[in-house]
Amino acid sequence: MGYSGSPGTFAGEVKAAIDAKFGEASSGYGNAMPLSDAPLFELLLSSRQPGDEHVNKVLPPRRLADQLLHTFWRCIHPVDFLLDKKRFCRSYDLLFAGKELETEERIFIATLNIVFAFATQANEPATVAERNEVAATYFHRAWNLLRPESILWESPSLELVECLLLMSRYLQCTNNPHQTWMAVGSAIRIAQSLGIHIPRAPEAAMSSDEYCWRHHLWNCCVFADLSISWVQGRTTMASLVSQPSTGTGCSFRDSLIETLELYDIARHALQAQAPAGGGFAERFGLHGTNHKKESYCTVVLQHETCLNQWEKARLNVNLDQSNDHDWKTRRLILQTRLLHARIILFRPMVARCCFLQQNPLVAAETQFESSYKGHMIRYGAIKCIEYAQNLITLIDENSKTTESIYILPWWHRIFYLHVAGTILLAAMQSANLFTEAVSDSWQQALATFKRHEHLSSYILQCSSLLHSLARKASHIRHPLENAEVLGGLSDAQFHDTFEDFGFHTDAFLFDEPDESLFQSLLSG
Numbered sequence: 126m127g128y129s130g131s132p133g134t135f136a137g138e139v140k141a142a143i144d145a146k147f148g149e150a151s152s153g154y155g156n157a158m159p160l161s162d163a164p165l166f167e168l169l170l171s172s173r174q175p176g177d178e179h180v181n182k183v184l185p186p187r188r189l190a191d192q193l194l195h196t197f198w199r200c201i202h203p204v205d206f207l208l209d210k211k212r213f214c215r216s217y218d219l220l221f222a223g224k225e226l227e228t229e230e231r232i233f234i235a236t237l238n239i240v241f242a243f244a245t246q247a248n249e250p251a252t253v254a255e256r257n258e259v260a261a262t263y264f265h266r267a268w269n270l271l272r273p274e275s276i277l278w279e280s281p282s283l284e285l286v287e288c289l290l291l292m293s294r295y296l297q298c299t300n301n302p303h304q305t306w307m308a309v310g311s312a313i314r315i316a317q318s319l320g321i322h323i324p325r326a327p328e329a330a331m332s333s334d335e336y337c338w339r340h341h342l343w344n345c346c347v348f349a350d351l352s353i354s355w356v357q358g359r360t361t362m363a364s365l366v367s368q369p370s371t372g373t374g375c376s377f378r379d380s381l382i383e384t385l386e387l388y389d390i391a392r393h394a395l396q397a398q399a400p401a402g403g404g405f406a407e408r409f410g411l412h413g414t415n416h417k418k419e420s421y422c423t424v425v426l427q428h429e430t431c432l433n434q435w436e437k438a439r440l441n442v443n444l445d446q447s448n449d450h451d452w453k454t455r456r457l458i459l460q461t462r463l464l465h466a467r468i469i470l471f472r473p474m475v476a477r478c479c480f481l482q483q484n485p486l487v488a489a490e491t492q493f494e495s496s497y498k499g500h501m502i503r504y505g506a507i508k509c510i511e512y513a514q515n516l517i518t519l520i521d522e523n524s525k526t527t528e529s530i531y532i533l534p535w536w537h538r539i540f541y542l543h544v545a546g547t548i549l550l551a552a553m554q555s556a557n558l559f560t561e562a563v564s565d566s567w568q569q570a571l572a573t574f575k576r577h578e579h580l581s582s583y584i585l586q587c588s589s590l591l592h593s594l595a596r597k598a599s600h601i602r603h604p605l606e607n608a609e610v611l612g613g614l615s616d617a618q619f620h621d622t623f624e625d626f627g628f629h630t631d632a633f634l635f636d637e638p639d640e641s642l643f644q645s646l647l648s649g
Contacts, residue, residue: 131358133158135472136547140594142480143550147597157583159540160297161356165581166246166536167257168264168299181266182234185241187221193244200247200534203454206381207290207345208236209338228284231270236288238267239295246298247534253581264295273308281315286342289315290349298536302357309353313346313362322346341378344385351388355469356540361392380455383439384462390431391466397424398473421473422501428470429508436463457523457533461541464516468548471512474505479554510558513548514566516541521573535580539587542577546570546591553598567595 137156157163184190194217202208216226216233226233242263246256271288279285293308316322321343327336354361398421440459520538532538549567552558574588 131158131161131356132544132547133161133356134358135476136543138476139547139551140590142554143594143597143601146554146601149597157300158356159536159543159583160352162300162302163298163583163587164300165298165539165583166260166295167253167582168261168296168301170268170299170301170304181238181269182231183266184221184234184237190221190241193241196244196247197240200532201243203380203451204458204534204537205291205294206341206348206378206384207294208240208287209341211334212338229282232282232284232288235267235270236284236291238263238270239288239291242267242295243291246536249535249580253579267292273304273311276311276315281318283316283319283321283339283342286312286316286319286321286346290345293349293353297353297356305353306357306359309346309349310362313350316343316346337378341381344378344381348381348385348388351385351392355391355395380458383459386439387432387435387459387462387466390428390435391469394424394428394466394470397421397428422498422505425470425474425505429467432463432467432470457519460519461516461533461537464512464519465541465544467512468509468516468544471505471509472548474502475509475548475551477502478506479551479558506552506555506558509548510552510563513545514563516545517549517566517570517573520545521569524573524576535577539574539577539581539584542570542573543587546574550591550594550598553595553602556602559602571595 133156136158140156159165185193198210202210213236216228217237219226220230220233220237242260245251245260245263248256267288271292276285276289289308289312293305293312296305296308299305321339327333350361353359440456440463520533520541523532524535524538533541546567549559549563549570552563553567571588571591574584574591578585578588
C-alpha cells in the first residue's frame with residue numbers, strides 16, 4: 126500500500142523505517158491511529174444486553190441534560206454537522222414535556238444518549254475514569270435502544286440514518302473500527318433506500334425545512350464515508366456523489382458543503398497516489414479512473430492550484446476581521462482540514478525524499494538530486510513539512526485559549542497532531558530537511574501532546590512512543606556520536622524494510638513531470 130494508504134499505515138511505515146535504521150525489528154505496538162482504531166474513548170462493546178427497555182430510556186435531570194446539549198452544540202456539532210438542530214431541539218422539548226414526538230421515540234432517545242456521551246467526553250476538566258464511565262453508560266443505552274443487530278429488518282427512516290452516523294463518529298474514537306465501518310455503511314444503504322441520494326425537486330407536501338434536511342443528511346453520508354475511508358485506508362463507495370447546495374435558505378449547512386469541496390479535491394489526490402488497478406475490463410482495453418496518464422508531480426501542481434483557489438474563495442476573511450464566534454469556529458475547522466488535505470497531497474514526496482535517497486533504485490537515477498525531478502520532489506517535501514508545522518501551530522494556539530468556543534474537540538486535536546507529527550518524524554531522516562525551525566515545531570508538537578496527556582491513556586502512550594522514535598532518529602542523524610548503537614545495522618536490512626512496504630514501486634508516481642506547470646507555480 127505504501128504511502129498512498131491511511132495515515133495510520135503511513136505512521137507505521139515511518140516507525141518501521143526508523144526502527145530498521147536503528148537496527149531494531151519493528152513491532153505493531155503503538156501504531157493505533159486516532160479516529161481509526163486508537164482507544165481515545167474507552168468502550169467495551171458486546172452484543173445487546175437483555176433487559177427492560179425502560180431502563181435505557183432513563184434521562185438525566187433536565188438541568189444536566191440542558192448543559193450537555195449546550196456543550197454538544199457549542200463544541201461538537203460545528204465539526205460534524207450531523208444533526209438538524211432545529212428539528213432535534215423540537216423533539217427534545219417535546220420529550221421532556223412528556224408529549225408525543227413527531228418521530229420514533231426509541232431512535233430519538235438513542236440519538237440523544239450519543240449526544241450526552243459526546244458532551245461528557247468533551248468535559249476536559251473531568252478525570253479520564255469519570256468521563257469514560259459516564260459516557261459509556263450513555264452510549265450503551267443508545268446501543269441497546271438502537272439494536273444494531275436488527276437494523277437490517279427494520280423500516281428505514283431518516284432519523285435512523287442520523288442516529289447511525291452520529292454513532293459511527295463516536296465509535297471512531299474507540300478501538301472498534303469494524304463497528305464504525307458497518308455503522309457508516311448501514312446509514313448509507315438506508316439513506317439510499319429512502320432515495321435521498323437522488324437530486325430531485327421537493328414534493329408538494331414537503332416543507333422547505335424537510336427538503337433541506339434530506340439534502341443535508343445525504344451530504345452527511347458522503348462526509349462520513351470519506352472521513353472513515355481515509356483514516357481506515359479503505360475504498361470509498363464509488364457511487365457516492367454529494368449534492369450541491371440547494372440555495373433554498375440552508376446557509377447554516379454551508380460548512381459541510383465547503384468541507385465536501387475540499388474533501389473531493391483530496392480524494393482525487395489519493396486516487397492519483399494509488400497504482401493503476403487490473404480490473405477485468407482492462408483485459409479488453411478499457412481503463413478505469415485509476416489509469417495513470419500523468420506524472421504525480423504534475424498532478425500535485427494541479428491539485429495545489431485547486432486548493433489555493435478553494436482557500437481564496439472560502440477563507441478570505443481574516444480571523445480578526447470578524448467578531449462572529451460561529452465564523453471563527455467555522456474558519457478554524459476549515460483551516461485544519463485544508464492543511465490536512467495539503468499534507469495528504471505532498472506526503473509521497475516526503476517519503477521519497479526522506480527515506481528513499483539511499484535506496485538502490487532511486488540512487489541509480491543519474492544525478493537525482495540535481496535533476497528537475499529531484500527539485501520537484503524536494504519542493505513537495507518542503508511544502509508538506511511546512512504545512513505540518515502550520516498545523517501544529519494552529520492546534521497549539523487553539524488548545525491554549527481560555528475561550529472554549531475556539532477549541533476543536535480534543536480528539537480531533539490529537540488526530541491532527543498525530544498526522545503532523547508523523548511528517549516531522551519522517552523529516553528527521555533528512556539532515557537537509559530537518560532544520561532548526563522544524564526542530565522547534567517538533568518540540569512544539571511534543572509540548573502540545575504533553576498538555577493533552579491527562580485526557581486519555583492512549584495519548585500518554587503515543588507521546589512516549591514519539592519521544593522514543595525521535596531519540597532513535599537523532600542517533601541516526603549523528604552516527605559518529607552513536608557508532609556503537611548503529612554498528613550492527615546493514616544497508617540490506619534497511620532496504621528490505623522499504624521493499625516490504627512497497628516503497629520501491631513508486632516509479633509510476635514520479636516519472637518525468639510537465640516542467641511548464643512547475644515553472645508557472647513558482648513564478649505565481
